[in-house]
Amino acid sequence: MKKKVKGSHVIFSFVFLILGFIVSFAYQLAEEKKEKPEITDSQFKKDLALRNELIKQEETNNKLQHELKNVQYQLLDFEKEMSSETKTFSDLAEDAENYRMYLGKVPVKGEGVVITLEDGDYNPKDENVNHYLVHEHHVFQVVNELYISGAAAVSINGQRLTHRSYILCNGPVIEIDGYQHPAPFVISAIGDSEVLVGAINIHGGVKDILVNENIKFTVEKKEEIAMEPSIGN
Known part of the structure; x- marks a missing residue:
């Protein structure tokens, strides 16, 4: 013999279903808030200061790299000049040795x-x-x-x-x-x-x-x- 489902039972089931959905949604929002905590004003200012300091350090590094490149170019020019002077001194020393040879002042x-x-x-x-x-x-x-x-x-x-x-x-x-x-x-x-x-x-x-x-x-x-x-x- 079949039992008849009363109307109150259907209403209660629907209410419980809605309540379960609300509880589940509230729990999910709570978890998201835990994962993404709100940043306080002091923390924001601190992060902003660190970011500005980082930008400043990067600008300083770029400036130093530019200066280093200029110094390297200057060093290269100096090395070329020294190489030229060294060759000149070497040529002069060779000429002096040849003159000594022609003058008979050194053994050959x-x-x-x-x-x-x-x-x-x-x-x-x-x-x-x-x-x-x-x-x-x-x-x-x-x-x-x-x-x-x-x-x-x-x-x-x-x-x-x-x-x-x-x-x-x-x-x-x-x-x-x-x-x-x-x-x-x-x-x-x-x-x-x-x-x-x-x-x-x-x-x-x-x-x-x-x-x-x-x-x-x-x-x-x-x-x-x-x-x-x-x-x-």
Whole structure:
């Protein structure tokens, strides 16, 4: 037998349903308020001050970065200037060393050539001994040709020549800056050996001239020639 649902029961069920919905909605609003608490005026001012301070620090950092970049550019320019000055000083030091070398004030070594001048063989048909002896002008001719061909340093019988050196004939010997040397005369020159030998052996050059004057003439390349400073330095 079916029971009849009374009208009051339906009303109560509807009321309870509405109340449950209201309670659930109120609970949800309460939870949202807990998750997002309201900011007080003091907290807002504090956050605003921190934000302003952060902005100020960022502006300061940007300014410092700009200054740092300018300093880096200045440092780069200074390094370039110092590099240029260093190269200038290096070039000056190299020039000074070259001048000392040309003046014969420092020992030097390098590739070059060695030329030997010897008296010619005695000819009984020629009574004039000067026709087969090495004279100072023969030595001069060789030395001048070597300097013209780029020799950086020259010595005769081990004695280094300088820009003030002189060579005199004194009987059977030659005198170089007051020091006497007998034949044979060994003339050493530091420089490009290929160029020096080419200049000496050129057709009609100094070698041909001296050979035609009965002088024994030999030339050889050397991988390394060492010379001490000139006497008195």
